[in-house]
Amino acid sequence: MPRKSDTAHQMLTLIMSMGNDGILQSELWKKMNADSREGSRTIIRLEKKGLIERKKELHEGRWTYRVFAKRKLSTIDSILNVPCAACDLENRCSEASSISPDKCLKLTEWLLNLEKKKQEISVSENK
Numbered sequence: 001m002p003r004k005s006d007t008a009h010q011m012l013t014l015i016m017s018m019g020n021d022g023i024l025q026s027e028l029w030k031k032m033n034a035d036s037r038e039g040s041r042t043i044i045r046l047e048k049k050g051l052i053e054r055k056k057e058l059h060e061g062r063w064t065y066r067v068f069a070k071r072k073l074s075t076i077d078s079i080l081n082v083p084c085a086a087c088d089l090e091n092r093c094s095e096a097s098s099i100s101p102d103k104c105l106k107l108t109e110w111l112l113n114l115e116k117k118k119q120e121i122s123v124s125e126n127k
């Protein structure tokens, strides 16, 4: 059975790959090969960490949610080494906890590096 953090990481990667269109929860469960209980548990953990947001949407006559990544990245490659994927504190990390993405040095450094790389790419594209 995959670790919870692996599932969350795969789900976040998938949501990020959908860009501004986001993805309906039901499609997400299908792509993840997850049942709605398992999928909901993971999505709520990502939401608590402030990594995704859900917007209510009427789809085929039923209310559901469309899920969006809060942080938009330019390429999928850029998130493959997100520190949360291999973090031992992942289970205890949430916005409401003393261990949270906002206070995490590893994540901050990773995001700063990513931003630096994006700026370098944008500078080289504008040359």
Ligand code: SF4
Pocket (backbone or CB within 6 Å): 083, 084, 085, 087, 088, 089, 090, 093, 099, 100, 101, 104, 105, 106, 107
């Ligand atoms: S402690 Fe940092 S690296 Fe670990 S899951 Fe939380 S934000 Fe990610």
